Amino acid sequence: MSQLGKLYGLGVGPGDPELLTLKAHRILTTVPVIAYPSLENGKVLARAIVTDFIRPDQIEIQMPLPFSVERSSQPHYDSAAEKIAEQLNLGRDVAVLCVGDPMLYGTFMYIFTRLCDRFSIEVVPGISSVMASAAMLGVPITYRNDVFSIMPGTLEAEILRDRLSFVEAAAIIKLGRHFSKVRGILEELGLLERALYIERATLPNQQIIPITEVDSVAVPYWALILIPSNSKPQ
Amino acid sequence: MSQLGKLYGLGVGPGDPELLTLKAHRILTTVPVIAYPSLENGKVLARAIVTDFIRPDQIEIQMPLPFSVERSSQPHYDSAAEKIAEQLNLGRDVAVLCVGDPMLYGTFMYIFTRLCDRFSIEVVPGISSVMASAAMLGVPITYRNDVFSIMPGTLEAEILRDRLSFVEAAAIIKLGRHFSKVRGILEELGLLERALYIERATLPNQQIIPITEVDSVAVPYWALILIPSNSKPQ
Numbered sequence: 001m002s003q004l005g006k007l008y009g010l011g012v013g014p015g016d017p018e019l020l021t022l023k024a025h026r027i028l029t030t031v032p033v034i035a036y037p038s039l040e041n042g043k044v045l046a047r048a049i050v051t052d053f054i055r056p057d058q059i060e061i062q063m064p065l066p067f068s069v070e071r072s073s074q075p076h077y078d079s080a081a082e083k084i085a086e087q088l089n090l091g092r093d094v095a096v097l098c099v100g101d102p103m104l105y106g107t108f109m110y111i112f113t114r115l116c117d118r119f120s121i122e123v124v125p126g127i128s129s130v131m132a133s134a135a136m137l138g139v140p141i142t143y144r145n146d147v148f149s150i151m152p153g154t155l156e157a158e159i160l161r162d163r164l165s166f167v168e169a170a171a172i173i174k175l176g177r178h179f180s181k182v183r184g185i186l187e188e189l190g191l192l193e194r195a196l197y198i199e200r201a202t203l204p205n206q207q208i209i210p211i212t213e214v215d216s217v218a219v220p221y222w223a224l225i226l227i228p229s230n231s232k233p234q
Numbered sequence: 235m236s237q238l239g240k241l242y243g244l245g246v247g248p249g250d251p252e253l254l255t256l257k258a259h260r261i262l263t264t265v266p267v268i269a270y271p272s273l274e275n276g277k278v279l280a281r282a283i284v285t286d287f288i289r290p291d292q293i294e295i296q297m298p299l300p301f302s303v304e305r306s307s308q309p310h311y312d313s314a315a316e317k318i319a320e321q322l323n324l325g326r327d328v329a330v331l332c333v334g335d336p337m338l339y340g341t342f343m344y345i346f347t348r349l350c351d352r353f354s355i356e357v358v359p360g361i362s363s364v365m366a367s368a369a370m371l372g373v374p375i376t377y378r379n380d381v382f383s384i385m386p387g388t389l390e391a392e393i394l395r396d397r398l399s400f401v402e403a404a405a406i407i408k409l410g411r412h413f414s415k416v417r418g419i420l421e422e423l424g425l426l427e428r429a430l431y432i433e434r435a436t437l438p439n440q441q442i443i444p445i446t447e448v449d450s451v452a453v454p455y456w457a458l459i460l461i462p463s464n465s466k467p468q
Contacts, residue, residue: 011365013255021361022259023252101365104382109374116372123369127255127359131245131335135357138350140343147385147397148338155379163381 005033005088007119008095009102009112011126012049015203019127020050027095027124028053033087035061035080036097037107045222046097059087061094065107073110081114088119101126105152105173129224130171133201137208139228142169146229153178153225161185169229179219183211191227199223239267239322241353242329243336243346245360246283249437253361254284261329261358262287267321269295269314270331271341279456280331293321295328299341307344315348322353335360339386339407363458364405367435371442373462376403380463387412387459395419403463413453417445425461433457 008027013019028050036046063080065073087094102108102123112121130150134141142148146168151160153175164170164185172182186192197211200222211225242261247253262284270280297314299307321328336342336357346355364384368375376382380402385394387409398404398419406416420426431445434456
């Protein structure tokens with residue numbers, strides 16, 4: 001009976017291939033099989049980030065996910081998990097690529113929960129787009145006793161308003177078509193002057209735009225608003 | 235007139251040297267000068283993490299910081315910033331090492347604010363102990379519409395209780411002597427069963443202990459409690 005392969009959840013960071021960790025790079029370049037999400041619109045960001053590191057003899061498993069949030073991703077994750085399990089059962093290690101960090105709003109978690117009872121899993125943390133954005137914007141996020149909240153722009157307006165109303169520092173992620181709603185709430189709460197907008201942090205097409213000049217219909221999913229702490233460091 | 239050196243804020247991650255990014259590794263191994271905080275009790279974690287990467291010909295600047303929170307760090311940062319500025323004025327690039335991520339509760343920010351008007355600065359994000367802890371604990375932090383808050387255990391009990399009372403997922407950092415207070419609040423809020431305790435994540439002496447068995451007088455500063463999301467992924 002052959003030994004089972006090991007499953008890796010590899011954070012590949014926000015976009016710049018140099019923001020892979022040494023560990024993710026080592027595992028990525030030595031496993032026989034890699035897997036990554038691909039959207040119906042052809043976007044495969046996780047693979048694009050590490051494209052220069054992939055060897056031609058590595059087996060690649062695409063995990064197609066529906067682009068529309070209206071359709072359930074569940075059957076897609078079921079099917080991807082089974083394709084990955086096939087390779088693990090053959091004794092091959094599989095690295096699932098994940099943009100940013102695998103445990104923070106990552107797609108890897110859906111594979112993790114499906115396979116954690118059957119296989120040995122190691123998660124390699126990755127640079128989150130939140131920290132990368134602060135680095136690119138050149139602003140410290142939090143000092144000393146600040147509370148820092150990360151929240152999706154997809155939340156209902158009421159919840160967002162509530163959570164943002166007593167925040168020391170925040171990042172609002174997954175903006176896309178929710179930008180106008182978020183911008184309105186920030187204005188209401190007097191936070192617009194502190195808010196910084198960045199899209200595709202560390203990618204070659206990164207954009208930093210004054211928030212009042214952002215075209216709300218052109219905001220991508222990979223955009224975020226950072227509200228750095230107002231505390232004064234000494 | 236000689237050209238000024240460039241200042242780098244290098245996130246060196248939570249402890250495992252392999253969790254440096256390729257970029258931090260490249261810069262660390264090529265700059266002529268490195269600087270790092272050292273506590274009065276002799277602890278120099280940032281340097282210890284990367285000790286195998288440091289060359290004997292690199293100039294090292296120690297930035298002594300008071301161990302006690304009762305004394306101001308301000309004159310120490312002033313003096314460290316001036317030592318760094320001297321090297322930059324000589325045209326030498328300087329990398330300031332920072333445990334975790336430089337912009338998230340990092341000591342680098344105090345150097346950043348002192349020198350950002352005079353020198354060119356590049357920040358290289360690092361793996362935060364929060365993401366590393368989730369990877370080590372093997373638990374996803376957040377799904378879909380969850381809000382995730384990072385808060386220091388040093389906060390007053392009332393504020394902590396308030397912030398934790400409606401949280402989907404949280405990390406409570408800087409525990410140390412504040413552990414008992416935090417544990418009490420989690421119990422009060424019915425969060426103790428979900429709370430996971432880890433100290434020195436990814437370091438050789440990492441410990442994962444059931445929270446009810448933690449010895450409150452032996453909790454280090456580099457310990458955190460993670461409350462993963464309660465949402466059920468599909």
